[in-house]
Amino acid sequence: MSDNNLMNRREVLQRVAMLMGGAISAPAALAILNGCSPKPGASWQPLFLSKEEGAMIEDVAELIVPRTTTPGARDVGVPAFIDVILKDAYPSEDQARFISGLRDFDAEAQRVHGKPFLQLPQTQRVSFLQQVHDAAAAAEKVQADKEVPAGERNRPFILMMKELTLLGFFTSQVGATQVLQYVAVPGGFQACIPIAQAGNGKQWATETSLRF
Amino acid sequence: MANDQSATQDHSYDAIVIGTGITGGWAAKELTEKGLKTLVLDRGRDVKHGDYPTATKDIWEFPYAGRATDEDMKRQAIAARSGYAITQASKHWFVDDTEHPYTEIHRFDWIRGYHVGGRSIMWGRQSYRWSDLDFSANAKDGIAVDWPVRYAELAPWYDHVENFIGVSGRAEGLAQLPDGKFLPPMDLNCVETHLQQTMAEKFKRKLTIGRVAHLTAPLAHSPQRGTCQYRNLCIRGCPYGAYFSSNSSTLPAAEATGNMTLRPNSIVYELVYDDSTRRATGVRVIDTETNEHLEFTAKVIFLCASTFGSAHVMLNSVSKRFPNGFGNDSGELGCNIMDHHLDVGAGALVEGYTDQYYTGRRPNGFYIPRYRNLGGEKRDYIRGFGYQGGAGRLGWTRLMLDKSLGADLKEKAATPGPWYIRMGAFGEILPNHANRVTLDKTRKDKWGLPLLAFDAQLRDNEWKMRKDMSNDAAEMLAAAGFREVKTYDRAIGVGLGIHEMGTARMGKDPKTSVLNKWNQVHACPNVYVTDGSFMVSSACQNPSLTYMAFTARAVDHAVSELKRGNV
Numbered sequence: 001m002s003d004n005n006l007m008n009r010r011e012v013l014q015r016v017a018m019l020m021g022g023a024i025s026a027p028a029a030l031a032i033l034n035g036c037s038p039k040p041g042a043s044w045q046p047l048f049l050s051k052e053e054g055a056m057i058e059d060v061a062e063l064i065v066p067r068t069t070t071p072g073a074r075d076v077g078v079p080a081f082i083d084v085i086l087k088d089a090y091p092s093e094d095q096a097r098f099i100s101g102l103r104d105f106d107a108e109a110q111r112v113h114g115k116p117f118l119q120l121p122q123t124q125r126v127s128f129l130q131q132v133h134d135a136a137a138a139a140e141k142v143q144a145d146k147e148v149p150a151g152e153r154n155r156p157f158i159l160m161m162k163e164l165t166l167l168g169f170f171t172s173q174v175g176a177t178q179v180l181q182y183v184a185v186p187g188g189f190q191a192c193i194p195i196a197q198a199g200n201g202k203q204w205a206t207e208t209s210l211r212f
Numbered sequence: 213m214a215n216d217q218s219a220t221q222d223h224s225y226d227a228i229v230i231g232t233g234i235t236g237g238w239a240a241k242e243l244t245e246k247g248l249k250t251l252v253l254d255r256g257r258d259v260k261h262g263d264y265p266t267a268t269k270d271i272w273e274f275p276y277a278g279r280a281t282d283e284d285m286k287r288q289a290i291a292a293r294s295g296y297a298i299t300q301a302s303k304h305w306f307v308d309d310t311e312h313p314y315t316e317i318h319r320f321d322w323i324r325g326y327h328v329g330g331r332s333i334m335w336g337r338q339s340y341r342w343s344d345l346d347f348s349a350n351a352k353d354g355i356a357v358d359w360p361v362r363y364a365e366l367a368p369w370y371d372h373v374e375n376f377i378g379v380s381g382r383a384e385g386l387a388q389l390p391d392g393k394f395l396p397p398m399d400l401n402c403v404e405t406h407l408q409q410t411m412a413e414k415f416k417r418k419l420t421i422g423r424v425a426h427l428t429a430p431l432a433h434s435p436q437r438g439t440c441q442y443r444n445l446c447i448r449g450c451p452y453g454a455y456f457s458s459n460s461s462t463l464p465a466a467e468a469t470g471n472m473t474l475r476p477n478s479i480v481y482e483l484v485y486d487d488s489t490r491r492a493t494g495v496r497v498i499d500t501e502t503n504e505h506l507e508f509t510a511k512v513i514f515l516c517a518s519t520f521g522s523a524h525v526m527l528n529s530v531s532k533r534f535p536n537g538f539g540n541d542s543g544e545l546g547c548n549i550m551d552h553h554l555d556v557g558a559g560a561l562v563e564g565y566t567d568q569y570y571t572g573r574r575p576n577g578f579y580i581p582r583y584r585n586l587g588g589e590k591r592d593y594i595r596g597f598g599y600q601g602g603a604g605r606l607g608w609t610r611l612m613l614d615k616s617l618g619a620d621l622k623e624k625a626a627t628p629g630p631w632y633i634r635m636g637a638f639g640e641i642l643p644n645h646a647n648r649v650t651l652d653k654t655r656k657d658k659w660g661l662p663l664l665a666f667d668a669q670l671r672d673n674e675w676k677m678r679k680d681m682s683n684d685a686a687e688m689l690a691a692a693g694f695r696e697v698k699t700y701d702r703a704i705g706v707g708l709g710i711h712e713m714g715t716a717r718m719g720k721d722p723k724t725s726v727l728n729k730w731n732q733v734h735a736c737p738n739v740y741v742t743d744g745s746f747m748v749s750s751a752c753q754n755p756s757l758t759y760m761a762f763t764a765r766a767v768d769h770a771v772s773e774l775k776r777g778n779v
Binding site (some may be wrong): 091 | 236268269278281282300398399401404441444565570572573605611615618625629698700
């Protein structure tokens with residue numbers, strides 16, 4: 001959808017909100033207006049990473065959140081999201097740790113399995129990823145137990161990948177509305193109800209842009 | 213008014229209000245409704261109600277999933293200390309700290325929004341009355357100076373403010389936290405109710421739903437405001453006008469009178485004092501768009517520029533009569549900085565209730581009113597603290613260190629996680645003359661005005677209180693049967709509570725205070741200061757409601773004094 005349409009929709013929403021003054025149900029108005037969002041391209045060109053590095057993170061992101069009965073990380077544009085957020089939202093030392101960690105990850109795959117990561121069969125990529133992940137997660141657990149804030153843990157490559165894949169996926173329209181459930185304007189609050197009556201019973205998508 | 217012609221001249225008004233935040237908006241509304249032609253100045257850009265550019269965006273419409281960029285974090289490094297202010301959805305409400313520097317002798321967190329409406333757009337909306345426990349505390353403890361006001365005098369003004377802004381809450385009949393004129397309360401969830409019950413049984417302590425300036429029912433007098441839609445995106449500005457802000461509420465009321473002239477982009481840098489009349493005649497202003505220096509005159513001036521904004525104007529207003537800053541005969545101007553100390557408390561995981569969930573995003577939590585040093589109890593510190601907290605089911609971020617990856621991870625993420633509960637304390641900071649702000653004449657901002665230099669820190673009483681603030685939270689959560697109780701106590705600077713106050717305190721004696729009980733400068737009765745600077749002690753309740761009540765009361769006083777010819 002074009003920027004122009006996006007703007008129009010926003011204006012419409014603002015106006016609806018202002019006019020209704022909350023007296024009528026907003027969800028109904030929104031249901032009509034919702035339903036379009038920026039659509040990630042199927043192919044992407046990395047702006048920050050090299051082409052090879054881009055191919056690597058695309059594969060790893062898809063292993064972390066794969067396409068199942070619902071779309072996966074690649075489908076919603078997570079690889080391009082990671083490339084751009086690395087470029088613009090991380091200081092240079094974090095960028096450097098990510099890149100050198102990515103290279104170490106590949107070198108370790110080569111050492112253990114005799115081939116670069118991307119040339120390994122699916123089952124070996126999955127088990128290697130799991131191994132590296134579990135070791136890193138166990139190490140970070142020690143910091144977490146000491147209440148070190150998430151932003152100060154100097155996450156290694158594999159956990160930065162996991163964090164950014166989860167972030168990019170579950171804040172995408174598909175992740176929020178098809179895998180989780182989302183209502184832009186709830187219009188009311190029910191504090192405690194049987195889970196089956198809370199929409200479709202899935203986890204609510206709420207904004208989580210801060211460090212976790 | 214005595215002289216209605218004054219407003220017809222370009223730069224002359226009945227009243228000038230400096231600032232448009234919580235108190236400036238109230239001063240503007242009350243003054244204009246009482247018929248005064250009023251010039252309302254704000255240093256920042258104009259923001260009309262509804263002019264909230266991110267308010268209706270979904271998270272996927274923001275770049276970087278809404279996170280701040282590295283550049284944002286450099287430009288807004290002070291505001292980022294809050295942990296929540298600097299996101300793609302909210303960063304435009306906070307100043308560029310590189311353009312608005314200040315000097316920190318000790319770490320000091322001054323978190324600002326320079327635009328019409330000020331921080332009434334981003335405030336936490338928690339609205340609590342003070343009681344005589346608070347107003348008599350300094351006298352009882354023999355510290356600082358006594359409040360010149362008691363609850364009975366203020367109660368009708370609390371009523372007046374609550375009736376207009378709309379405060380949702382539950383009456384509890386507590387002496388230390390008087391009930392107000394409440395709209396229907398929001399609900400506690402099952403885990404919060406569980407904690408409420410065990411606290412009552414085991415500790416005889418109250419837990420109540422937060423009292424918030426949100427409409428849970430329509431207000432007949434403010435048809436432009438709608439009821440809360442439970443989006444919990446308040447910090448972006450509410451297009452429904454469901455929570456109180458100057459923009460949604462007081463400024464439209466002032467505008468409707470036809471008596472308000474709102475002038476954004478106007479930095480007030482000096483109050484003009486006239487020796488012959490012993491009154492302020494007006495204000496000097498820099499127009500930030502043209503860089504012109506202008507002067508405006510009025511019969512009465514309301515300084516509502518925020519605690520340190522007003523301190524800056526007063527410290528910078530030197531004259532033969534006031535060589536140490538406007539109205540500063542006592543030497544107390546800029547001193548006695550207070551705030552609430554926070555970022556200390558505890559969280560826990562909750563067993564059970566897994567068949568229970570919620571719909572809607574409640575922009576509110578629970579409140580535990582102060583219980584320490586009450587009823588004869590004596591801790592090793594004086595005063596006390598309250599808690600704000602909430603329970604909810606953990607979402608996908610809980611899986612960060614979980615072993616699952618792939619389809620398994622995706623499925624877990626779609627299933628509501630266990631309940632988690634957390635509470636954080638807001639503690640009283642004692643007034644201390646040594647906690648102060650001065651002008652740093654060695655550094656200037658881009659308009660050539662001296663910067664502020666902060667020299668304030670937490671002291672012994674606060675550090676002792678902090679131990680109870682984390683231990684009590686853990687004890688109450690453990691007593692409720694919650695598991696993996698963990699306390700936290702993070703390093704903060706004074707100011708991080710964003711409840712700054714005290715730099716022009718009121719008092720009975722002009723030798724030890726800057727303002728009298730009506731918020732009038734002792735030495736210059738046509739200047740009223742009604743933002744947080746008038747506060748004499750900080751209590752532990754969120755202060756905005758009290759600022760509003762004092763502001764409305766001060767306007768009432770000013771207008772009757774004008775009529776009597778005393779101002």
